[in-house]
Amino acid sequence: MADEPDEVPKLDVPVGMFEDIEDLKAQIAALTAQVNRLTEHAAGAEGEASADDEQEGEEAEDEPDAEDEWQYPPFILLLDSPQYDEELRALIEWVEGVLVPGYLAEPSADARWCHLWFEHPVAIARLHALWLAWQELTDPATCGYTGPSVWHRDHLDPCMRELRPSAGPFAGCTKGEHQIAHRLPGTVPSAWRQADG
Structure with missing residues (x-):
């Protein structure tokens, strides 16, 4: 065939490009899953709307069910008690069960950590x-x-760079001592309040 070149040119592909391609594949998969979930949710909402039309004279509920209110976990600082308490308890379990033993080295002057981290907003x-x-x-x-x-790469490393430096939020906290007055969050888990009483 006359259209084909005699020799296939060699392509120099930067090493990091393969990681970028894999990241893009993962993002596309996540977006596809999200679109599918939203499409299913929208289809379910249309079915509910037609059922409401059949029930003339009845008012539709103004507030969504508690389960439907948050499709994904909300950011913790936007929560009020008791949801805040429950989310903080779950966060403490993850930090103390996964993050601390798996990722945090011994605290030092350059890599601070406070065992009362949950008192730092x-x-x-x-x-x-x-x-x-x-x-x-x-x-x-x-x-x-x-x-x-x-x-x-995108979450753990930047978070630790912000939390653990000597001038970070744990700057006044040293191993075994607290040299600053911790400011408690507006609400604390009810289990802690009972233990104190």
Whole structure:
């Protein structure tokens, strides 16, 4: 054939491009899953609307069910008690069960950590965001096999760089001592209040 070249040219592909392609595949898979969920939800909503039309004279409920109100976990600082208490308890379990033993080295002057991290609102906010990302990016069904790598690179490392430096939110906290007065969040888990009483 006259149209085909005699020799196939060699392509120099940068090493990082393969990681970018895998990240894009994972993002497309996550978006596809989200579109499918939203499409199913919209189809269910249309069916509910036609059922409401048949029931003339009855008013539709103004407020959605508690289950339908949040399709995904909300950001913790937007919650009020008791939802805040429950979310904080779950976050503490993840931080103390996964993050601390698996990722945190011994605290030092350059890598601070406070064992009362849940009394620092900025730590609660950052660690909760980190946990939400972990929940999404460790599910191969939504993010493929590159999710954990993306979580480490895009979420864990930046979060630790913000929380653990010597000038970060744990700056006044030293091993075994607290040199600052911790500011408690507006609500604390009810189990803690009972234990104090």
